[in-house]
Each structure stands twice: as structure tokens, then as C-alpha cells.
Amino acid sequence: GFSGGNKYLFPGVSGPEVLNFFHWLGAVITNPMIIGHKWTPVRRVVDRAAGMVQISKLCFCLVVDHGELAGLFAGSPEATWSEASELSRQYHITxxxxxxxxxxxxxxxxxxxxxxxxxxxxxxxxxxxxxxxxxxxxxxxxxxxxxxxxxxxxxxxxxxxxxxxxxxxxxxxxxxxxxxxxxxxxxxxxxxxxxxxxxxxxxxxxxxxxxxxxxxxxxxxxxxxxxxxxxxxxxxxxxxxxxxxxxxxxxxxxxxxxxxxx
Known part of the structure; x- marks a missing residue:
């Protein structure tokens, strides 16, 4: 739906199994039902899997518009991603x-x-x-x-x-x-x-x-x-x-x- 947040824990860490699963899950739901929408089943899977990583996690989420910084959020991956997604919606959807x-x-x-x-x-x-x-x-x-x-x-x-x-x-x-x-x-x-x-x-x-x-x-x-x-x-x-x-x-x-x- 929107990129970022806990998603970045998985490439190179979990191997292809989780990546293939949540990409195919998005395809089964279909692209138009996922892209640009916030709380999707795919995002829920990513956050659920990230919850199994039992260490403290902090995240910086940037929203960039035409090469310029529009917003910078810091905190837990879930909270920062949520706030950044709201701002991204304003800049990145026509x-x-x-x-x-x-x-x-x-x-x-x-x-x-x-x-x-x-x-x-x-x-x-x-x-x-x-x-x-x-x-x-x-x-x-x-x-x-x-x-x-x-x-x-x-x-x-x-x-x-x-x-x-x-x-x-x-x-x-x-x-x-x-x-x-x-x-x-x-x-x-x-x-x-x-x-x-x-x-x-x-x-x-x-x-x-x-x-x-x-x-x-x-x-x-x-x-x-x-x-x-x-x-x-x-x-x-x-x-x-x-x-x-x-x-x-x-x-x-x-x-x-x-x-x-x-």
C-alpha cells in the first residue's frame, strides 16, 4: 500500500519465503485494492512478522517530494510509517x-x-x-x-x-x-x-x-x-x-x- 516501515527488515534477512508470500498476497488481493491504501492485509503480515523480532526497533521514515524533504518521522516502525503514509498520500497521489x-x-x-x-x-x-x-x-x-x-x-x-x-x-x-x-x-x-x-x-x-x-x-x-x-x-x-x-x-x-x- 505504502512502502517503508517494517518492510525493510525482511530483504536479505528472512530470505525469499516471506518476500514471495507477501508479494503474492498483494497480487491475490489485486494491485488496485492495495496500492495507495494504508492498512492492507499485506501491511498486517509485515508488521506481524516484525513483531517476532524481539529487539527494540527504531525507524526513520522520510517523505520526499521532487528531491526535497517534505517530512521526517522517527520512532517505532509502526507509528512512524503510519504518520509518513498520511503525508505521502498528500504528495504522491494524483x-x-x-x-x-x-x-x-x-x-x-x-x-x-x-x-x-x-x-x-x-x-x-x-x-x-x-x-x-x-x-x-x-x-x-x-x-x-x-x-x-x-x-x-x-x-x-x-x-x-x-x-x-x-x-x-x-x-x-x-x-x-x-x-x-x-x-x-x-x-x-x-x-x-x-x-x-x-x-x-x-x-x-x-x-x-x-x-x-x-x-x-x-x-x-x-x-x-x-x-x-x-x-x-x-x-x-x-x-x-x-x-x-x-x-x-x-x-x-x-x-x-x-x-x-x-
Missing amino acids: YKDKPFHTILSCAPHMYDELWVAGKCMYKLEPVLADGGELIIYAPHLNEISVTHGKLIEEIGYHCRDYFLKQWDRFKDYPWGVLAHSTHVHGIGTYENGVEKSRARVTLATRLSPELCRKINFGYRNPDEIRVEDFANREDEGVLLVPKAGEMLFRLSDSPDWAKGTG
Whole structure:
């Protein structure tokens, strides 16, 4: 929901088991129901696990806005995270009144793999209209993931139910990789062997058309996209995000599938 706090106890300490579990838990609940919401089941798991670390813990939580310090909180991990999350909500969430049928989500150069450029989808999914298209525009990107790329090529990008309804087939893959797949694909359904996506994701990167099809995404030639053609068209249902992945976008009145869990 919001980063920080007790979460940082676990990478490199607990090993992959806890990380894979709480990432997959978030995927099962779905990205729009988790991201930007505060007291989620995932956060409860993190805090419960941290409670098993029987030493005194202090935490500094920073809220940064465009490289400038907006807030600094110190104290217990739970209290400081809670206060920082409230401030982060003011700085790091952009609200829109209506969803968009077309979004050009431009990945900054620091996102050099689809593994991280996927943020350009899941931080904008809440404002992507049903049946709409989100284009991840990253002409510098030519890698799915150095670490996880082969596994992602095997499983592709799919909605949550694609995996849950074929769990015996996918349960032995790293759950964090499955979670990444669902986050970037977006929500959808899987019934009678047919997957139906709520919206479409198209890659305008250096990944080949064949590879895009293999991993279940659309393809557009990045050299044929004129970014300026997408600018200043919000009234038409077209949104341009010049530096995507850093800011979460949500609707002022969220649909039921993005209202959160608490």
C-alpha cells in the first residue's frame, strides 16, 4: 500500500519465503485494492512478522517530494510509517475525476528493465478505463529482467485468476514473479480456459513484436510514436504521463475494484 516501515527488515534477512508470500498476497488481493491504501492485509503480515523480532526497533521514515524533504518521522516502525503514509498520500497521489481510454506512460531511463518499468502500468491502472489501452513508452528498454527474464518468458503476463485457476501448474514458480506478472498485466478474469483482460497493455520498447506476443502484451514501434500527439488531450480521454512510475494515479471516486481493503 505504502512502502517503508517494517518492510525493510525482511530483504536479505528472512530470505525469499516471506518476500514471495507477501508479494503474492498483494497480487491475490489485486494491485488496485492495495496500492495507495494504508492498512492492507499485506501491511498486517509485515508488521506481524516484525513483531517476532524481539529487539527494540527504531525507524526513520522520510517523505520526499521532487528531491526535497517534505517530512521526517522517527520512532517505532509502526507509528512512524503510519504518520509518513498520511503525508505521502498528500504528495504522491494524483487524483483524476474520470478514467482515460488511452494512456501514454513514459518510463524514465532509470527503468532499464520491464521488471521495474512495470510501475508505469500498475501506478496508473486505477485511472485506466475498462477496455482502454496503456502504452509503456520506453525506447531505451531492451530487457525484461536480467534476473527473472527467463521465468517471465515461460509464464507470460496474466491476470490473477489465470494463475489461481491453474495453481497446480504455477505454484512452484517464485510467487514474487507471479505477483509481478499480475501487477503489470492488470486485473481480469479467466473462465473456461479464456482470459479476458479489463484493459490492454502495449509495449513501445526495444523488445521485439514476437517477444511481446509471447509474453501476452501488445507491441508498438517506439520510433513511430510522437509523444506530443498525446499531450493536452485529457478532455478526450487521453492521458500523457511524461515521467511515469513515481506518482500513483487514482480516481476521485474509485470503482469497487479499486476501493481498498481498509
